[in-house]
Amino acid sequence: MALLSKRSGNGEHEDSGATGARSAAPDAPAGDRPVAEKPAAKPADKPADKPADKKEPRRAARKDEGATRRSGETVAKLRTRLAQVVWLLFVVAALFLAVGALCIALGANKDNGAVSFVLDGAKFFDLDIFSRSNGIKTFGGDNAATKNALFNWGIGAVLYLVVGRILERIIRP
DSSP states (O other): OOOOEEEOTTSOEEEOSSSOOEEOOTTSOGGGSOOOOOOOOOOOSSOTTOOSOTTHHHHHHHHHHHHHHHHHHHHHHHHHHHHHHHHHHHHHHHHHHHHHHHHHHHTOOTTSHHHHHHHHHHHHHTTTTSOSSSSSSOOOSTTHHHHHIIIIIHHHHHHHHHHHHHHHHHHOO
16 A cells, blocks of 8 residues: 655655554654554453453343244244144135035036045035035025035135134234
8 A cells, every 4th residue: 555645844754544643754763753553452351350250141141042032933933834734724624615516516426436535525524514414504496405515515615714714823923
């Protein structure tokens, strides 16, 4: 780094560098040159007359806070995972009811293994509240089975989604 200097009245040069310190001209005798200042001595970290450091309780408290924070993060992750599982279960229940109602409406072959599985799942999840034969509303006449399935299992599917979302929001941190 080049230092710019200008001549003062007594033959010395002034530095205009970052430190702003004065230095003697290079041809001046050594006794006229200022001595570089030494940085102040740092105080000792632990004087011999003090038995303990006051920061120790703070460090212990920070460690406890870290453990508490990690514990809180673990609980939050657990609650988040539990909320996801609850939501998934309610979505699966709603899916069984909706697909079951669709299978009834389309007149799917009940002897088919997949259709039978879906209809059994829908009967399990209707909780006898949304039953096709004795549900919230029972239709009569033409296509009564289709109307009962669509209405009761459809309402059941929507309710599962609403209740599942509410529980998910309650459980999630």
